[in-house]
Amino acid sequence: xLIFAAFLGIIGWYFFAALMVFFYFKASLEKRSRALLxxxxxxxxxxxxxxxxxxxxLAGMAVNxxxxxxxxxxxxxxxxxxxxxxxxxxAIAIGAVPFVLLxxxxxxxxxxxxxxxxxxxKIP
Numbered sequence: 001x002l003i004f005a006a007f008l009g010i011i012g013w014y015f016f017a018a019l020m021v022f023f024y025f026k027a028s029l030e031k032r033s034r035a036l037l038x039x040x041x042x043x044x045x046x047x048x049x050x051x052x053x054x055x056x057x058l059a060g061m062a063v064n065x066x067x068x069x070x071x072x073x074x075x076x077x078x079x080x081x082x083x084x085x086x087x088x089x090x091a092i093a094i095g096a097v098p099f100v101l102l103x104x105x106x107x108x109x110x111x112x113x114x115x116x117x118x119x120x121x122k123i124p
Contacts, residue, residue, distance in 0.1 A: 035107075035111055036104060036111070039100060039104035039107075043097065043100060046093040047093065049089055049092075049093050050086065050089050050092075050093035051089075051090075052089065053082050053083055053084075053085035054083045056082060057079050057083040058079075058083065061073075061079040064079055
């Protein structure tokens with residue numbers, strides 16, 4: 001399932017890949033398997049990184065507007081320009097998503113391979 005999610009991420013279907021990763025990790029956490037927990041945590045960190053200029057800029061404009069009483073925008077507030085950086089941070093984060101999904105798929109493949117070799121009985 002993670003290999004298919006990585007393929008979807010590589011071809012640009014990030015939403016469906018993220019849904020598949022979410023459901024896979026929900027099932028794996030129910031089984032108490034925490035070996036692949038780094039993938040959704042990394043995706044969450046990438047989402048926060050991608051949206052941080054937007055959130056910081058909007059919060060700064062709201063604070064500045066509440067202090068001054070003047071409606072804030074790009075022309076009269078330095079905070080209004082900050083959300084434009086989301087274009088760059090979003091592009092960096094979206095470019096990293098396929099690598100994270102591919103790394104998770106490879107890690108899952110290695111773990112399933114390891115489990116198969118651990119549980120196969122050895123014939124004397």
